[in-house]
Amino acid sequence: MRTVKYIKIDTEKCTGCRLCEAICSASHAEPKFGVVNPHRSRIRILKDAEQNVYYPTFGGPFTDVECLSRSHIKIAGREYGECSFCRASCPSREIYKETGDEPLKCDMCEQVSPGDPLCVKVCLVGALTFAEKQIKEKGEKVATG
Amino acid sequence: MFGWTGKLLRVNLTRGDYALEELDMALVKKFIGGRGLAVKIFFDEIDPRVEPLSEENKMVFLTAPLVGTGAPSADGCWVVTRSPLTGAIATGRFGGEFGTELKFAGYDGIIIEGKAARPVYLVIRNDKIEFRPAEHLWGKSTHETDDAVKAAMRDKWEARDTHVACVGPAGENLVKISSIVADKDHVAARSGMGAVMGFKNLKAIAVRGTNVLKVADPEGFYKATLTLLQRVKDSVILSDHLRNYGKINVQYQANLRAAIAVRNFQECSFPGVTNTNARPIAKNYLRRGISCYSCPVACVRLTEVKTDPNPKFIGKGGGPEFQTCTMLGADCGVDNLAAILKANYLCNELGMDTISVGGTIACAMDMFEHGYLTEEDTGCQLKFGNAEALVDMTEKMGRREGFGDILAEGGYRMAERFGHPEFFMGVKKQELPAWNAQVLQGAGLEFSTANNGACHTKGGVFNSEVWGIPVKLDRFATEGKAPIAIDYQNKDCIRDAHGLCSLLTLTKIDDVALDLLNTVTGIGYTPEDLKVIGERTWNLERLFNVKAGFSARDDVLPRRMMEEPMQQEGPCKGVVNRLFEMRPEYYRLRGWDENGIPKPEKLAQLGLA
Numbered sequence: 110m111r112t113v114k115y116i117k118i119d120t121e122k123c124t125g126c127r128l129c130e131a132i133c134s135a136s137h138a139e140p141k142f143g144v145v146n147p148h149r150s151r152i153r154i155l156k157d158a159e160q161n162v163y164y165p166t167f168g169g170p171f172t173d174v175e176c177l178s179r180s181h182i183k184i185a186g187r188e189y190g191e192c193s194f195c196r197a198s199c200p201s202r203e204i205y206k207e208t209g210d211e212p213l214k215c216d217m218c219e220q221v222s223p224g225d226p227l228c229v230k231v232c233l234v235g236a237l238t239f240a241e242k243q244i245k246e247k248g249e250k251v252a253t254g
Numbered sequence: 255m256f257g258w259t260g261k262l263l264r265v266n267l268t269r270g271d272y273a274l275e276e277l278d279m280a281l282v283k284k285f286i287g288g289r290g291l292a293v294k295i296f297f298d299e300i301d302p303r304v305e306p307l308s309e310e311n312k313m314v315f316l317t318a319p320l321v322g323t324g325a326p327s328a329d330g331c332w333v334v335t336r337s338p339l340t341g342a343i344a345t346g347r348f349g350g351e352f353g354t355e356l357k358f359a360g361y362d363g364i365i366i367e368g369k370a371a372r373p374v375y376l377v378i379r380n381d382k383i384e385f386r387p388a389e390h391l392w393g394k395s396t397h398e399t400d401d402a403v404k405a406a407m408r409d410k411w412e413a414r415d416t417h418v419a420c421v422g423p424a425g426e427n428l429v430k431i432s433s434i435v436a437d438k439d440h441v442a443a444r445s446g447m448g449a450v451m452g453f454k455n456l457k458a459i460a461v462r463g464t465n466v467l468k469v470a471d472p473e474g475f476y477k478a479t480l481t482l483l484q485r486v487k488d489s490v491i492l493s494d495h496l497r498n499y500g501k502i503n504v505q506y507q508a509n510l511r512a513a514i515a516v517r518n519f520q521e522c523s524f525p526g527v528t529n530t531n532a533r534p535i536a537k538n539y540l541r542r543g544i545s546c547y548s549c550p551v552a553c554v555r556l557t558e559v560k561t562d563p564n565p566k567f568i569g570k571g572g573g574p575e576f577q578t579c580t581m582l583g584a585d586c587g588v589d590n591l592a593a594i595l596k597a598n599y600l601c602n603e604l605g606m607d608t609i610s611v612g613g614t615i616a617c618a619m620d621m622f623e624h625g626y627l628t629e630e631d632t633g634c635q636l637k638f639g640n641a642e643a644l645v646d647m648t649e650k651m652g653r654r655e656g657f658g659d660i661l662a663e664g665g666y667r668m669a670e671r672f673g674h675p676e677f678f679m680g681v682k683k684q685e686l687p688a689w690n691a692q693v694l695q696g697a698g699l700e701f702s703t704a705n706n707g708a709c710h711t712k713g714g715v716f717n718s719e720v721w722g723i724p725v726k727l728d729r730f731a732t733e734g735k736a737p738i739a740i741d742y743q744n745k746d747c748i749r750d751a752h753g754l755c756s757l758l759t760l761t762k763i764d765d766v767a768l769d770l771l772n773t774v775t776g777i778g779y780t781p782e783d784l785k786v787i788g789e790r791t792w793n794l795e796r797l798f799n800v801k802a803g804f805s806a807r808d809d810v811l812p813r814r815m816m817e818e819p820m821q822q823e824g825p826c827k828g829v830v831n832r833l834f835e836m837r838p839e840y841y842r843l844r845g846w847d848e849n850g851i852p853k854p855e856k857l858a859q860l861g862l863a
Contacts, residue, residue, distance in 0.1 A: 124543055124545040127548060135472075142473060144469070146464070148415075156414075158544070158556060163542070190410070
């Protein structure tokens with residue numbers, strides 16, 4: 110087993126303020142913190158007040174084709190639209206892309222603030238936290254039960 | 255260009271075209287932005303005697319330098335026009351994300367001129383600007399309009415990031431207390447600005463932007479942002495009370511301190527508040543607390559009435575906050591929370607100012623109880639505490655049906671029509687907010703001198719008088735209130751010019767706000783500059799009003815507040831507002847003559863001559 114750090118999301122606490130988007134885009138800009146544009150952020154908040162959905166997602170893998178697995182998902186009485194949870198930068202939508210279609214992926218602020226992701230730092234409501242989890246090594250067997 | 259985008263969009267609805275203009279940086283140095291700059295732009299283009307509902311009147315939507323940069327709680331978009339309700343300058347602000355999106359689209363503000371021949375709405379997508387027909391949206395509520403405008407965008411991803419400011423049926427019907435609603439539940443409410451937009455046949459403005467904003471001193475800006483976030487985190491009021499319960503949280507304590515409007519300001523504390531305060535809302539109706547752009551406080555409430563014995567009260571939407579809940583509740587003698595929530599939803603959907611709606615209905619109820627209105631006039635038993643009548647009248651007002659048509663003209667015109675203007679509780683024909691000015695001397699001075707009519711966002715002496723924030727003041731004393739009121743009013747102008755939310759003033763922000771401003775713009779304002787800018791803004795608004803025909807005789811509270819002692823038992827028994835003990839000193843310290851008109855030397859000193 111190995112301990113890894115990750116950014117934990119609590120969707121119940123998110124208020125949709127988008128401070129994380131602002132600081133993320135600013136910290137990855139040139140000059141650092143000098144340019145703000147949430148459109149280029151590597152974290153985006155999906156908001157739907159009608160459904161009471163406030164869902165932050167991080168930019169993840171890059172794919173150059175659209176996928177076919179699209180469905181509406183219902184969790185705890187709230188309906189999430191297609192692509193809601195998807196972290197991919199894909200041709201079907203404009204998010205997680207730099208101008209010129211370069212994909213943007215969350216790098217946990219390794220360059221700008223190692224070990225202390227800025228989106229977590231500015232999230233005063235506690236929707237984003239920097240947490241630890243145990244993952245299995247490749248080929249490792251873990252006793253269960 | 256840092257902080258600003260440097261461009262203004264001038265839209266002419268008569269011709270159906272638009273032009274781009276450079277933002278005048280000399281004016282930015284003089285007024286910073288937000289409310290002050292918007293008033294300046296408006297003042298320079300308009301004769302203050304222009305008919306408010308006419309083709310010649312204009313509207314200025316303007317953001318501020320901090321808006322959109324990610325500076326905490328910098329999200330304001332100011333709307334300035336001449337008010338159809340008061341005839342004075344109307345300065346309103348909504349939060350949400352409209353202002354931010356406008357800046358990302360590449361514009362600091364929009365100037366609306368003329369009048370469209372047919373209903374239109376404006377779609378701004380970066381440098382693409384379209385006028386689209388809005389006949390199909392006419393008559394639709396603000397929420398329906400928001401959804402319909404978004405649905406007509408290119409795809410759902412674009413729709414997701416589009417932000418809409420619109421008017422509801424009230425604005426279309428030229429209701430004098432109508433509002434402009436952005437992002438469904440963020441409202442520029444006071445002074446009837448919705449009617450101006452409705453008159454111009456402009457149903458909505460939709461914005462989508464993907465451009466960048468630049469900051470002059472990135473490292474300094476980052477540090478100042480973290481400092482301000484830390485201040486918010488350390489403040490119990492902001493990060494506990496307001497985040498967990500919203501602005502309504504103050505109602506319970508304010509009621510205990512006998513400081514709220516009850517039964518058309520006849521009393522100052524209300525037993526029914528036990529049913530209508532923050533706790534029952536959080537327990538029974540709250541869906542979620544949400545925030546405006548880049549705001550860590552998150553005071554906005556989303557609520558829902560799922561079930562109620564009276565099916566008329568079922569609904570969902572944003573709110574209520576303290577002013578709404580008190581004016582629609584205690585001021586109308588209503589303690590049925592579901593009814594208050596429903597009336598709030600209706601106000602947001604129809605596009606009306608909750609304070610004025612509450613004040614107007616309370617005024618009508620007072621007249622009904624005194625026998626100056628009859629059931630023949632109103633169509634129902636319009637008595638204090640009649641929850642169903644509150645909801646009915648709110649809806650009728652927005653649609654101008656039946657007695658609602660008369661109420662839609664606002665409390666003053668309604669009361670005057672029936673021959674009893676003394677029942678109207680307001681200043682400059684605008685209804686007073688929920689702080690009971692009769693028992694808060696300083697608040698009375700502030701409300702009576704506010705340039706846009708009685709308004710709770712133009713000053714904050716009541717914070718000192720009720721809560722002791724930041725300093726404790728004796729609420730019944732008149733000595734020393736004038737300089738403090740002036741200080742508060744000027745500070746408000748400064749804060750509004752930054753683009754920051756008024757709630758931040760509940761903690762100490764002056765130094766860090768200045769840091770943010772200077773690191774974002776790189777202009778190098780000094781604290782002395784800010785003081786002058788605050789005073790300059792206030793005097794400019796005053797100058798507009800003077801030219802529009804206002805003077806000292808309009809800076810008065812309702813006679814009842816100044817002459818009839820408070821009857822209710824308690825700490826405030828026998829109190830009246832002694833406005834005339836404070837006002838001469840106020841005028842003198844402002845550098846105005848005894849008629850409330852700024853003296854030439856004051857104007858010269860402020861560079862307004």
